Amino acid sequence: MLRIEGLKKTYKTGDKALSDVSFEVPQGQVVGLIGPSGAGKSTLIRCINRLVEPTSGNVLLNDLNLPALRTAELRRARRRIGMIFQEYALVERLTVMENVLSGRLGYVGFWRSFMRRYPDTDIANAFRLLDRVGLMAHADKRADALSGGQRQRVGIARALAQDPELLLIDEPTASLDPKTSRQIMRLIVEICRERGLPAIINIHDVVLAQQFSDRIIGLQAGRVVFDGPPAGLTEDVLTRIYGEEDWTAMRNGAAEDAEAEAEDKAQAEKMLRAL
Amino acid sequence: MSTAYPTTWRKPPQMIHSRALRIALALGAVVYLVLAIGTIEVNWARVVAGMERAQRFVAGFLQPDFTTRWRDISNGLMESLTMTFTSTVVGVAISIPIGVGAARNVAPRAVYLVCRAIIATSRALQEIIVAIFFVALFGFGAFAGFLTLTFATIGFIGKLLAEDIEDIDEAQAEAIRATGASWLQLINYAIQPQVMPRLIGLSLYRLDINFRESAVIGIVGAGGIGAALNTSLSRYEYSSAGAILLIIIAIVMMAEYSSGYLRKWVK
Numbered sequence: 001m002l003r004i005e006g007l008k009k010t011y012k013t014g015d016k017a018l019s020d021v022s023f024e025v026p027q028g029q030v031v032g033l034i035g036p037s038g039a040g041k042s043t044l045i046r047c048i049n050r051l052v053e054p055t056s057g058n059v060l061l062n063d064l065n066l067p068a069l070r071t072a073e074l075r076r077a078r079r080r081i082g083m084i085f086q087e088y089a090l091v092e093r094l095t096v097m098e099n100v101l102s103g104r105l106g107y108v109g110f111w112r113s114f115m116r117r118y119p120d121t122d123i124a125n126a127f128r129l130l131d132r133v134g135l136m137a138h139a140d141k142r143a144d145a146l147s148g149g150q151r152q153r154v155g156i157a158r159a160l161a162q163d164p165e166l167l168l169i170d171e172p173t174a175s176l177d178p179k180t181s182r183q184i185m186r187l188i189v190e191i192c193r194e195r196g197l198p199a200i201i202n203i204h205d206v207v208l209a210q211q212f213s214d215r216i217i218g219l220q221a222g223r224v225v226f227d228g229p230p231a232g233l234t235e236d237v238l239t240r241i242y243g244e245e246d247w248t249a250m251r252n253g254a255a256e257d258a259e260a261e262a263e264d265k266a267q268a269e270k271m272l273r274a275l
Numbered sequence: 276m277s278t279a280y281p282t283t284w285r286k287p288p289q290m291i292h293s294r295a296l297r298i299a300l301a302l303g304a305v306v307y308l309v310l311a312i313g314t315i316e317v318n319w320a321r322v323v324a325g326m327e328r329a330q331r332f333v334a335g336f337l338q339p340d341f342t343t344r345w346r347d348i349s350n351g352l353m354e355s356l357t358m359t360f361t362s363t364v365v366g367v368a369i370s371i372p373i374g375v376g377a378a379r380n381v382a383p384r385a386v387y388l389v390c391r392a393i394i395a396t397s398r399a400l401q402e403i404i405v406a407i408f409f410v411a412l413f414g415f416g417a418f419a420g421f422l423t424l425t426f427a428t429i430g431f432i433g434k435l436l437a438e439d440i441e442d443i444d445e446a447q448a449e450a451i452r453a454t455g456a457s458w459l460q461l462i463n464y465a466i467q468p469q470v471m472p473r474l475i476g477l478s479l480y481r482l483d484i485n486f487r488e489s490a491v492i493g494i495v496g497a498g499g500i501g502a503a504l505n506t507s508l509s510r511y512e513y514s515s516a517g518a519i520l521l522i523i524i525a526i527v528m529m530a531e532y533s534s535g536y537l538r539k540w541v542k
Contacts, residue, residue: 078452089446105454
């Protein structure tokens, strides 16, 4: 379980990225974090694993207060927090397998990782994860040889290799086409369900957020302005988060999307039956 | 409805906006250039005498004599090649930790300042000056040359490696940091893969610079092919000197082509 209390972040430049953010994420809940660019979504998830140092406030992961940890303790805490990135953030010149195994860096010593001699269980687990995300055949390829969707799957496998207690997901679909975006979101949510993992997904696409998350948190100028079920995202609420816009057009588009997807599924099932 | 849009457009001045100041600066530069050229004294009689020597030199160059001084030439060549190779290997090995330390995004501030200072010292001192210093310390010969080239390599590779590390894709480093990796693991997993091809390319490039430099520093007594070249020039043996220059050109060209090929291959 994750509990955030009074989290604040002011950058050196004086920009107030977060002012007094508090919420709780129970076991297994997938939270969609939405908000306009610059609302502090990225800062918020980076303050959790301290890639960005919060100015004040508590972040409690299973009763461990992360902002209070010292370097070595922070490393130990970070290895239980999986992170999935926008633009994948794979190390491009390493192989797919090395990228997945890099999720174990917090658990093994330097020489083991330097010689790429990971424990047998780590290697078996890495293969299992690659199989889970459908990339078994690509283990020895260099990461930059894969397509966008495949790279994000490697990113997911890397995060899961950490054996995480929490997933932080930053714009996982920002550079993917609509269909691949949906596949990736579905995969993430399925995995969270399988493992009962709580996750915070930072996402621009309101429709995707609504479709795939259990709960929506709306951030505006560093404050939580909405916290509720996806169905609660009315036009009023969207206006409160993003400002005035014609939201019905987006809704209609989303309905069409959903229809198209349902059709796709029916088509695929038909083909499967024909086989 | 129809607005009259201008039909001419000029690029506005980018740096100096005052037209008068621009003209004044340009005029000033021209006047200084003319005056400066005026102060260079030319002794035309000496130039004529020099042309004669140049003719002899070109003649010697066109009829290179590899045989008379072959023993000196081959010894010098072996010494130069040994010096080049050893100083590049040792220099690169030392410059890797210094380069990492001099990269602002991975090193703490104190380490950064120390490593930058080492690099700045190495780059400020030109090879010839360093060679004269080491010859004075350790006597004539290849050891002084080896030390000189190693010292110069540290500044060159250290600076360029540090800059390359500062230019890496931070997202990849951030992702590795987020897994709970230690500093050494971060360097090994996120930095090394990103800078390795360029480091190999730079090392090969430095190898051929070091060979050329070994010819130059030989002239001030640091051994190698440069010493042989200096001897033959001071004995007015222009055909031997021509032979040495041809060998240097051939080796530099070989190094250039092979390093270009290797650099394309490592990516």
